[in-house]
Amino acid sequence: MTATQTISGTTRGHRNFMAEVASLTAGDSRLEMCIQCGTCGGSCPSAADMDHTPRMLFAMVRAGMKEQVLRSNTPFMCVSCYFCAVRCPQEIHIPDVMYVLKAMATNEGRVPDRTAPDFSRTFVNNIHRYGRSFEVGLVLRHYLRHYLTRLPGMAPMGIGMVTKGRIGFRPHQIKGRDGLRKILVRAAELEAEA
Amino acid sequence: MSRFLYYPGCSMDSSARAYGDSIEEVCRPLEIDLQEIDDWNCCGASEYMALSQTRAFALISRNLALAERQKNGTDTLIAPCSLCYLNLAKTDHYMQEDPRLSKKLNMALDADGLSYTPGALAVRHLLDIVLDEVGLEKVRSHVVKPLTGLRLAPYLGCLVTRPDYGHRWRSREHPKELDHLLAALGAEVVDFPLRTECCGGHMTQISPGTGFELIRRLVDAAARQGADALVTLCPMCQMNVDAYQAEMNRHYKSSYHMPILFFTQLMGIAFGSPPDMLGFGTELVSASGVLAKIGVKQPETPEAEAAGAAARKHRPKQTGLPMPVMPADEEGQR
Numbered sequence: 001m002t003a004t005q006t007i008s009g010t011t012r013g014h015r016n017f018m019a020e021v022a023s024l025t026a027g028d029s030r031l032e033m034c035i036q037c038g039t040c041g042g043s044c045p046s047a048a049d050m051d052h053t054p055r056m057l058f059a060m061v062r063a064g065m066k067e068q069v070l071r072s073n074t075p076f077m078c079v080s081c082y083f084c085a086v087r088c089p090q091e092i093h094i095p096d097v098m099y100v101l102k103a104m105a106t107n108e109g110r111v112p113d114r115t116a117p118d119f120s121r122t123f124v125n126n127i128h129r130y131g132r133s134f135e136v137g138l139v140l141r142h143y144l145r146h147y148l149t150r151l152p153g154m155a156p157m158g159i160g161m162v163t164k165g166r167i168g169f170r171p172h173q174i175k176g177r178d179g180l181r182k183i184l185v186r187a188a189e190l191e192a193e194a
Numbered sequence: 195m196s197r198f199l200y201y202p203g204c205s206m207d208s209s210a211r212a213y214g215d216s217i218e219e220v221c222r223p224l225e226i227d228l229q230e231i232d233d234w235n236c237c238g239a240s241e242y243m244a245l246s247q248t249r250a251f252a253l254i255s256r257n258l259a260l261a262e263r264q265k266n267g268t269d270t271l272i273a274p275c276s277l278c279y280l281n282l283a284k285t286d287h288y289m290q291e292d293p294r295l296s297k298k299l300n301m302a303l304d305a306d307g308l309s310y311t312p313g314a315l316a317v318r319h320l321l322d323i324v325l326d327e328v329g330l331e332k333v334r335s336h337v338v339k340p341l342t343g344l345r346l347a348p349y350l351g352c353l354v355t356r357p358d359y360g361h362r363w364r365s366r367e368h369p370k371e372l373d374h375l376l377a378a379l380g381a382e383v384v385d386f387p388l389r390t391e392c393c394g395g396h397m398t399q400i401s402p403g404t405g406f407e408l409i410r411r412l413v414d415a416a417a418r419q420g421a422d423a424l425v426t427l428c429p430m431c432q433m434n435v436d437a438y439q440a441e442m443n444r445h446y447k448s449s450y451h452m453p454i455l456f457f458t459q460l461m462g463i464a465f466g467s468p469p470d471m472l473g474f475g476t477e478l479v480s481a482s483g484v485l486a487k488i489g490v491k492q493p494e495t496p497e498a499e500a501a502g503a504a505a506r507k508h509r510p511k512q513t514g515l516p517m518p519v520m521p522a523d524e525e526g527q528r
Contacts, residue, residue, distance in 0.1 A: 186301065
């Protein structure tokens with residue numbers, strides 16, 4: 001069967017995928033404790049839009065299906081509401097694992113769709129530049145790139161936000177920008193060493 | 195006067211200005227002295243974690259380090275935004291649990307001469323402080339304009355009671371504390387089972403259909419209970435339900451009108467503060483009907499009129515909109 005061949009084919013190089021994911025997760029992820037009960041997917045408000053339920057995704061992680069896991073939209077559809085986390089009978093840190101999978105997919109360039117990673121990158125670039133989030137810069141850039149057709153419909157909302165003084169057109173810059181950048185550069189070096 | 199360290203978060207002087215203003219307004223009578231962390235940085239929201247764990251934690255730990263350095267008779271750090279609160283609490287929690295992470299983050303912080311001792315601060319959400327440190331007795335004693343007749347849906351969202359690293363809440367899915375606060379202000383609290391459901395977070399930006407569905411569930415449930423407004427404690431929840439309600443309505447060809455207000459705005463009204471000091475009028479789904487119901491006049495802002503379609507949406511009959519209205523939505527509409 002083709003499906004089986006694909007699965008065994010990709011498994012070969014990625015026997016340690018689960019260990020890799022667990023080691024990148026802060027604290028003890030408890031990922032290997034999954035008993036496949038499905039409480040996570042049953043509790044998930046966005047499960048309907050996911051390629052795989054969290055339960056299935058974790059079985060795929062265990063099976064070493066790295067390629068398929070990183071190409072799944074599931075981690076990106078996670079809204080990080082922690083319903084699964086507090087209901088999981090094995091107390092697996094599911095949202096934290098989802099963040100790790102998002103980062104792996106993005107950094108290895110295997111994401112299913114560019115919208116979410118681009119939004120994260122734009123957001124983070126603003127932090128590097130200013131030390132604070134810059135809402136209008138973020139949203140404008142993001143919509144121009146990904147939601148051009150949504151923009152006309154968004155105009156009333158944008159105008160409302162502006163006239164009601166809820167948008168700052170100049171980013172607030174922190175004084176310690178250079179220090180913050182040093183911290184982040186050092187963190188990146190430490191991450192690369194690990 | 196109780197003194198606390200304060201991490202406002204980036205939205206507090208822009209999109210959630212109403213929250214920032216009303217916090218200032220209600221903290222004064224409650225004798226809560228908020229000492230803002232000097233030169234704090236963004237917590238990374240839900241975006242930095244999606245790119246790098248170590249750098250995201252390092253970013254957040256700078257705020258913890260600055261706060262620890264600024265400790266001045268208090269070790270409590272308050273965040274009014276759910277996501278900031280979670281990020282700060284999470285970083286402190288994992289630094290305590292994982293010495294390797296703590297060492298790594300302190301090495302990163304050292305690049306700018308900073309350090310943080312895991313567990314040095316108690317990170318708490320503002321609502322928790324109002325309920326637990328101030329107490330309902332004191333809140334009640336300041337009520338001069340009870341919210342009698344207002345039907346409010348308490349909406350806490352996800353991250354304040356979950357995962358609850360500090361074990362501060364009795365229930366992580368059905369907490370009743372916000373109900374008690376609103377009742378103490380004299381309001382009628384409607385049954386709102388979706389109180390800790392998700393608003394969609396950044397889904398309105400990366401997968402709009404997913405986001406609109408989550409927003410629809412909230413406003414629909416509140417409308418069916420006959421609520422006058424949702425009451426929130428999170429800038430992200432407010433932004434999604436308020437600013438994206440019009441786009442959500444277009445998406446579903448519905449016509450919900452469900453204002454969403456910060457709990458501090460309602461506290462301020464009950465304490466007798468003028469609405470314009472509490473950020474009323476900055477919401478896109480107008481809350482003037484909410485204020486009118488208790489005999490308070492919405493501040494006259496020229497902006498409100500100039501807001502174009504956003505303001506026009508709030509005229510009593512919305513049949514003028516070029517949108518068909520589904521019978522089901524009529525029913526949910528009040």
